[in-house]
Structure formats: structure tokens, C-alpha cells
Amino acid sequence: MGGMNDLLLPLAVLFTGIAAVAAIAAALRAGRPTPPDQSTAMQAAQLAAMVQGLVEQSNRDRESVQQALAAGAKGTTEQLQQVGERLGIIDRAQQQIEELKGQVVDLVGILGSNQARGAFGEVRLEQIVEDVLPAELYEFQATLSNRARVDCLIRFSERGGDLAVDSKFPLESYRSMLAAGDDATRIVAERQFKVDVKKHIDDISSKYLIKGETRDLALMFIPAESIYSELLQHFSDLVEYSSKKRVYLTSPNTIHGWLTNLRSVYIDTKIAAQASLIQREVRLILDDVGRLGERVESLEGHFGQASKDIEQIKTSAKKVLDRGEKIERVELTAGDEAAAPALQD
Template sequence: MPATASPAALLTALFVVLLLGALLCWLAVRARTAPSAAAPTAERDVLRRRVADLEAGAGRQRELEAVLSPVAATLGRVEEQVRVLERDRVEQYGRLAEQLTAVREGSEALRAETAQLAGALRSPSARGAWGEVQLRRVVEHAGMLERVDFSEQSTGTNRDGRVVRPDLVVHLPGGKQVVVDAKAPLAAFLEASEADGERRRGRRAAHARALRAHVDSLAAKEYWTACELSPEFVVCFVPGEAFLAAACEADPALLEHAMGRRVVLATPTTLLALLRTVALTWQQEAVAGSARELFDVGRELYDRLGTLGGHTAALGRTLHRAVEDYNRLVGTLERRVLVSARRIRDLDVADADLPAPEPLEDAVRPLAAPELLEDAGEGEARLRRA
């Protein structure tokens, strides 16, 4: 039969069992709580890394803002300028729209007036009157005066005995004259301005033929034979640059044909240049006349200066003789009269002394100018003859 265990052994065994149980319990608890304790540590590390990342990002943000702040200021100024430009653009577009409206209205008014003028110029008499008015305006703009520098509708007879009546006769220095005619044909040109395409070219060709026929008609009248000292040509006034340009475009030989027929085709520009040349010639003629008159007056003045020299020399000699006569009078007075007068004073008949006149010592200034001395003798002779 086994021996019974002692109490001490039992207590020791019990303590060991309890210690093992406590160890097992701690190990179980440790194993159970270890994952929950590691989680805060991991989260703390994550948060620390995020804070570091945020601080690094904030630093980069500040650096980026420092770099981009001038760009932002420049963009602000650009935005302001763009806003001002946009405002100015709107205003300019508004003014441009107003100008375009005014131009359109002016074009419509011009088109209407052109249509009215074209309708009025369909009449030959109206075209002739309009050409004469245009010619009169050009002549007046050149500074010429009617009945002085030019004459209108003057009548003359050419060498064939035909009576001709030019629209304008321009007077040149020396009695010369230039004849100007203002009746250029315009009917075909007005019809061409209203036509299109091939019909327009046809009407312009008709306009050139009409102008060529008018040149031949003017050449046949020989206006220059009806005017004295007139150059052997006549000026055909075309009242618009477009009229002559259209005719020359359709007929390039028109100008040569006209010059060969002694007819000068002149638009307002060329006629104005011609008339300004005539006005300049008149001015030079007036200057030459004034110079001749000044020369005559100068010669007359020079002759009269000689006569004045003669008068002056005669007057000087007269004054010299008067001084000599006065000095002789003073000498006679002192030697003959005052001696007796002083004896009266010595006899106590008179108390005051008689003043004694002084002789004149100043001499007459002689003439020194050669112009006066040259004709002094002739002037004196004229005085003696007078």
C-alpha cells in the first residue's frame, strides 16, 4: 500500500500547479491582447508619415506660390488690359457701325443724286449747260476774271466765212487767244454706266466713236482762224476724268487722233493746269510792265535830281552873295554910320550905346553829290531861260 504524501509536498505541488495555471492564463491573455496593442502603434506611424507628407506638401505649396505670385500679378494686369481692350473694342465697333451707316446713307444719297444727274444729262441741252457750268467753275478756280482774262460765247468768222461761237476764249498776253469748247458727247457713256457685261463695252465703244466724231467736228470749224493771234488748236473740254478715261480705254488711239486734228482733249485737271500757266504768264507780264514803268520813273527821277541840283547851286550862290552884301552893309554901318552916332553920344545927346552888328562868318555848304554837280550847270541854264 503506498505511503501517504506529506502536507508540504502537497502544498508544493499545489503551488506549482497554480503557478503553471497562472502562467498559462497570462500566456493566453498575452496572445489574445497582442494584436490590439500593435494596431495603435501602426496607426501612429501612419499618421506620422501623413503629417510629414503634409508638411512637405505645404512647403512645396509655399515655394510654388512664391514662384507663381509674379505670374499671378502679371496675369491680373493682362486681364485688366484685356478688359479695357474689350471695352474699347466694343466702343470702336459701335463707332464703326455708325460710320458704316453714315457711309451707306451717303452712298445711297450719292447714288440717288447720280441717278438724278444721269437722268437730267440725258437731254443734250442739259449736258451742254452742265459742261459750260463745269468749265466756268474750272476757270474761276484758276483765278481768272470774266471779260478780263476770258470771254464767253464770243462770236467770230473763220477763214471759210462760217460764223463760229466758241464757249470760252482765254486771253493771253500780247493779244493772243486760246479757244475752249465745252460740248463733249456723254449720252453713250451714261448708257454704259447703267449697262452690264458686253452691252457696257459696246456703249463705251459708242462713246469713244462719238467723242472721235466730235473731235473731227471741232477740227473742221477751225476756231483759231476766227481769233486773232490764236495758236492753231482748240481745247475740247471733257467735264470729267472718267469720261475721257472710258473713251481712251475703248479707243487707245483717240488722243493721237485728236492731236493730229489740232484738238486738245482736256479734263478739269489738265485744263486747270493750262489756265494756271496762263495766269502765271499774265503775272509775269504785269511784273515786266511794272519793271518798265519803274525804269521810266527812275530815269525821270534822275533827270529831275539834276534839275534840283541846278536850283540848289543857284540858291547857294544867291545866299553867298546875300552874305557878302550883308557883310559889306555891316562894314559901311560900322565905318560910316556908327562913327557919327557915337559923336552924338559924346555930346550928351543920347545916353545908351548903339549895338554894333556882327558880320556873318558861316559859308554856304557846297554841293558834293556827283548827280547834282553833273547837271548843276544845265539846271542853272534852265533857270536863266525861265
Template sequence: SISTFQELLLSPKVRGGFGEVLLNELIKDVLPAANYAFQYRFKDGTIVDAVIKTKDRIIPIDSKFPLEEFQRMVADEVDEEHFKSRFKQIMRPRVNEVKQYIKPDEGTVNFALMYIPSEKLYSRLSGIDELMVAFRRIRVFPVSPSTFYQFLETILLGLRGLAIEKEAQRILDTLNRLAKEFDTAREEWEVVGKHITNARNKYDEVAKRLEQIGTDIKALEVKGEERQKEIPL
């Protein structure tokens, strides 16, 4: 569960790479494989931990959160003011690192996500207004395991809607194609019908002519027989 992961993440035995593992697992659990990529490389060689692929854009996500720094502060039980001050010192350069993944010319959205692998740390981060304002200004948005999961669910709904839209469009395209084929077939059928009608009329016309010719021939035969009877032997 998320709470279990949080406990593990706050343990001094945990290494920073676990955040990336958790991020990857969350993405794989929610999204279809075609809609994400890990260790995505940009043209300049920059590599981001993960991207989510939407209809025509990608969403970059960084997970290299400096967790050990905060674990030390938690362990040292520093006062709140010192914690906030140190928090801001650590996060400012990290946010600028994440900002480099915003590359609209390479198909990214105009923001990036920074994955915070602990609900407790995310909560404390959210309480530092000055830092959150700085995040929003450069369009880098921190997410916790729970908020990121909700984000993924929203993306999934959009992808399903897109799939339904594509299927509906495919059905409409098929119906349009069938309608055109039906119209073509109907026109051809009408032409064939006209040919059949013309052929039938011609057949009847020829039949009448043949019947008339037959009648005329029989009339000549009768006259011939009558003349033969009139000739004296």
C-alpha cells in the same frame, strides 16, 4: 472731287450741260475774274463756252462734248475696235467745230482746248493715236478735268509773274521819276545857293561901303569941330 464728278458724268441721268458747269467752276476756282469770260462772242457771232485772258491773247475753250454718245457705248459694252471706230466718227466733226474758235485776227492764240468732262473717256481718247495726231494737226487739244486744272495753275503762275513784273516796272518808273525830280530840285537848290552867296557877298560889300561912309562922315565931323576951336571969338 474730280472722281465724284466722273461718276456723276458717267451716270445716264446726267445731261451734256453739266460739262460746261464743271468747266466754269474749275476756271472760277483758279483764275481771277478779270482773266476769263464765259459765252464769249466773236465778231462773226460765233460763241465759245469760255475763254482765258492772258497778257495779250485769249485761249478759247469748248465744253460741248457729246457725252451721251459715249455713255451709250459704255452701257452697251461694245468691243474696243468698235469703240475706237465709233469714237473717231463722233469726234472728227466735233474737232472741226472747235477749230472755228481759233481766230488769231481777233486775238486768240493759235490753238483751242476741247474739255472732256471725264478722266476715263479722256484716257480712252488719248489711246487712239490716229485721232490724237489729227487733233494736233489742226491744233485742237483735248483736256480732262485734272489736266485742265494743271493747265489753269500754269496760267495762274504766269499771271502772277506778270503782276510781279508790272509791280516791279511801276516801282522802277516811280524811282526814275523821283530821281528826275531830285535832280531838278538839286539844280534849283544850287541856283538858290548861288543867289544866296551872291546876295551875301553883295551884303558884305554894301556893309563895308556903309562902314567906310560912316567913317568918312565921322572924320569930317572931327575936323569940323577942330576948326571951330581954332576960330577966335
């Protein structure tokens, strides 16, 4: 805009000069060597004023443009800062996503082998049991009398035996069902899934239901809610089969209910035992109080007899004192009578 102003000022001077030259040329052509008339000078002045107005308007426009550019630059800077902050947030989110992807890959690798899946289920079961039950109520990797080792054995002091809980994770056949691209493949995968789950049920029923040692039911812990839900919704025959085998299916959510009820039973048993102990102690205290009452009555009798004896002793002493005084008076009289003749001698 400064260059435009520099250009407009010479243009104004140039137009004024042109107007003056034009006026002189017109006078010469008319044969009048006189200076330009007043109207021509006025036109030149008007032209100069117009050019000056253009220059001033240009200055005002330049200031407005500069202000607009400054405001736009400030807004652009703020927007760029916001964009930078958002890009930073996106970058951090991408890093977290990469970390989660790595964790998912690790988890997929862990669940890839049967042994690793078994360890995962055992650890998940142990975490839940430790959160709900007191330490004296359970034992992990307990060995039974038939040398079978169960993932968790919940112990009960009363008759009825301990409760066996074992973790099973039929993941491969379940994945095959989900990955089936057609009905035929899915039917084959479902058949294999049933075989795997049924085998787990049979293993638990045959190993962990021992008469006189464990309860007549056991829990099969499935560490994946999706597999447990699939069994309930689409494999009701397996659920019925497990009930007949006295093996009840549980998941991370449902086993909380089982364990909470067991803890309530355990607490009620402890309370009942303490109540019995308190009742027994109260009975003993009542017996002691009864004996104490008898002894107080006996002691009261002794005190009564002693008080009676004391009264009798006091009565006897009083009589002795009275008789002593009488004797003393009698002896004094006799002495006086004996001394009289002696005085007469």
C-alpha cells in the same frame, strides 16, 4: 430651385420615417417587440444628414445658377443694346445709300440728253475756271467775231489773242463701248466714238481759231476723267489728230495745270508791267532830283553873291561911319575956333 428644396425636405422626412418603419418591421418579424436598435437609428440619421446635404448643395447650386443667369441676362442686355445701335447705324447707312441712289438716278437722268450733258460740262468748266483764275481774266459764253459762242474765253492783254476753251461730252458712244457684249458690237461702238470725238475737234478748230482774235490753239474740255483716260490709252490716233488741229484735250484734273500756268503768265505780265511803271517813275524821280540839284547850286550861288554883297555893304557902312566920325571931329574943332573971337568981344 425653391420648388426643389420644398421637395427634398419632405423626402428627407419620408426616408427617415421609412427607415424607422423598416426597423420596427424587422424587429416584429424577429419576435422582438422592442424599438429599433441603435444601428438602425444611426442609418436613419445618416440618411437624414445625406438628404440635408443634398438640400444644402441644391441651395448652393441654385445661388450659382441665379448668379450665372443674372450675369448672362446683363451680358445679353448689353449685346442687345449693341445690336440695336448697330442696327441703327445700318439703317442710317441704308438711308444714305437710298439718297445716293436717288442722286445717281438724277445724274443719269441729267446726262441722258445731249443738252443736259452740255450744261453739265459747262458748269463743271466754270467751277474750275473760277477756282483758278481771277475774274478779270475770263469770260463765259463769249461771242466771237464770227458769231460763234464759246463756253469760256480766257483773255490776254498782250498780243497773241485770247484762248478759247469749249466743253464736249461724248458720253453715249462711250457707254456703248462699255456695254458691248462682243467684239463686233464693240468695234461698231468704237467707230462711232471716234466719229463723235473727231466731230467735236473739228467744230472747235473751225469755230474758235480766228487769226488776229484768238490764239492759234484751243482747249477741248472733257468733264469725265474716264473718257479722257480712254482717249489717251486706246485712241492715240485721235490725240494726234487733235494736236494737228491745234485742239488740245483736257480733263478736270489736267485743265488745272493749263489754267495754273496761264495764271502764272498773267501774274508775271502784271509784275512786268508794274516793274516798267516803277522804272519809269524812278527815272522821273531821278530827273526831278537832278533839277533840284541844279536849283540848289543856283540858289547856293545866289546866297554866295548875296553874302558877298552883304560883306561889301558892311565894309562900305563901316567906311561911312569912320568918315562920319572924322567929319564930326573936324566940325567940332572948327566951331571952337570961331567962337573964341566972339567971346573976346
